Amino acid sequence: MFTRTASARYVGLGKDGKGWVPTQSGVLKDQPYSFTTRFGEEPGTNPEELVAAAHAACFTMALSFALAREGLEEGTLETTARVKLEKDGEGFKVSRSDLALEAMLPGIDPARFAELAEEAKANCPISKLFNAEMTLEHRLAD
Template sequence: MKRKALIQWRGGLKRGKGSISTESGALQNVGYSYGQRFEDAPGTNPEELIGAAYASCFSMALAGELEKRGHMTERLDVTSEVHIEKTSAGWKIPQIHLRIVASIPSARAKEIDEIASLTKDNCPIGRVLNTHISMEIHIPSNESVAPDSLI
């Protein structure tokens, strides 16, 4: 299996603009720029996309690992926070932090934590990331936690 993305960049670093398109059509000419990446201008950036890719890969892998052990996932809400910092060698991502809200009625919290710890480094996206990945898992007793409250 192969997946493709087309990235186009026009201009210099600070005044240039880029666009992202994916073969699937999920992203079509989505713009990005220096301001979106380093100055909090509205829009996406590569680090946000890495966070989304990792969180979605992790959630699918965790659901799969839980299912292998006989647990059906009712809900996983995963928020990723990608840390980026400038060093003397250039920009780097020193850490990605995952916040997971999990509803898996048949599994105990300790078991979910153990499976999640194994999963975080073993999903395909996690394997290519060369950074520290931390996570916290919340298993609410009140199932009314809305996904919007995590962002």
Template sequence: MALRKANAEWNGGLKSGKGNVALGSGAFEGAYSFQSRFEEGNGTNPEELVAAAHAGCFSMALSAALEGAGYSPKSVKTEAQVSLVKEGEGFAINKIKLITQAKIADISKEDFQKQAQGAKENCPISKVLTGTNIELEAKLL
């Protein structure tokens, strides 16, 4: 199976330092800092990258589940919101909320919700994040 890679480099101390992350495919490279992670500075952060991975994985998993159930999805658009909170002396991701909107012909709301819930439970990124509360808000357009 496929092996995916990314790398990161951090230079300096926690608050005064800065870093860079890059995807192995070359599709993205960006700076990150204490400010971009814990405040409102410019750049990316690990939680934003987790959100992008989860949104992408879930959208594909839902499309696959719908197709497998005999539907023809036109589009699945997902936003993932990753909550980073102070926990003891450190930080933790305590919740991820998936907000998805989909265009699918001839599906009942009930079956759509069933397919969306199954995709949430079975996408590989959801599986790796099993220690985190994952909420789902799924809407048909």
């Protein structure tokens, strides 16, 4: 159906290397990444941050469409994804993605909201991509 692309370039090796990530759309244009943007505080991005952004966006859009199918016409959804990188033998792995959702949805039954949120978590394409534990916290604001 669709193929989207991003690329990565890394000059130098290991901790001394520096990388850049551009995306097909141009929204990221040679965004820097390196050991220190991943494990330190240097400005730039890192793979886990990009995965977290993708998961939050995908889940939120999936839930938005599910809510529209339910007949809702207005509301606000804000999701934060926390992607955990941890040691795995000699390397690392992304072990989980924890979603936290704040929603303002006038007139929805809280039980139905929770059901739709869980379905979106399980079925958004980025969730299906992960081979990691995922959690979802959600709060329906007044």
